[in-house]
Amino acid sequence: MFRIRDWRWWVLGICxxxxxxxxxxFGFFIGQWGMAVDRSEWAKERAGYIKRFPEVRTETRNACVAEYEGKVQQLQQQNQQNAQALSDLRSLITDTHDVAQYTLRFLGDRAKLTDARQATLIKQTREAAAAATVAAAKTEVVEQKVNVAASKADEAAITAKAVDKKLETAVHPALPAQPWIGNRR
Incomplete structure (x- = not known):
């Protein structure tokens, strides 16, 4: 290594x-001054934020309360609609039950009339068959029996017509207040 012996080099190095x-x-002091300015602005900004916290909390709380009140109102409306739908369904079930009762009564009455008509026809047919069997033995008796059978057949026809007329003019039970659910228009 060599030694620097000239004092100017030493001065240059020290400079x-x-x-x-x-x-x-200089950079350190400028930085400190800048940070002091930033700190003062930051302190003002922080003070503004801290002042605004209660307002922001109140706004947030009010927004949440409004949102959940809206949801509660929607649920209450839905409950009311469900209750109304259940009430409507109950009335429809009652109407359907009334229509079913009416239909069964009508069919029962019709079956009774049909059975009575058929029983009369069968009875008269048997009587006519018995009369025809007896009449086969004697031709004179046969003519009388044929006349009797014809008159009975006329009576049977009259009875059948009367039964048909009764069936047509039969008093039907009163209809329910509202028509059957499938018949609404």
């Missing part, structure tokens, strides 16, 4: 080191 130290010190 360079002193200059670098001065620049570093």
């Amino acid at each position: 360079i080191i002193g200059g670098l130290a001065g620049v570093a010190a």
Whole structure:
């Protein structure tokens, strides 16, 4: 290694080191001054935020309360609609039950009339068959029996017509207040 013996080199080195130290010190102080300005602005901004916290909390709370009140109202409306639908369904079930009772009564009455008509026809047919069997033995008796059977057949026809007329003019039970659910228009 060689030694620097000239004092000017020493002065130059010290000046360079002193200059670098001065620049570093200048930068440090400028940075501190800038941070102090930022801190004062930050403190003002922070104070504004802290002042606004209660307002923001109140706004947030009011927004949440309004949202959940809306949801509660929707649920209450839906419950009311469900209750109304259940009430309507009960009335429809009652109407259907009334229509079913009416239909069964009507069919029962019709079956009774049909059975009575058929029983009369069968009875008269048997009587006519018995009369025809007896009449086969004697031709004179046969003519009388044929006349009797014809008159009975006329009576049977009259009875059948009367039964048909009764069936047509039969008093039907009163209809329910509303028509059957499938017949609404």
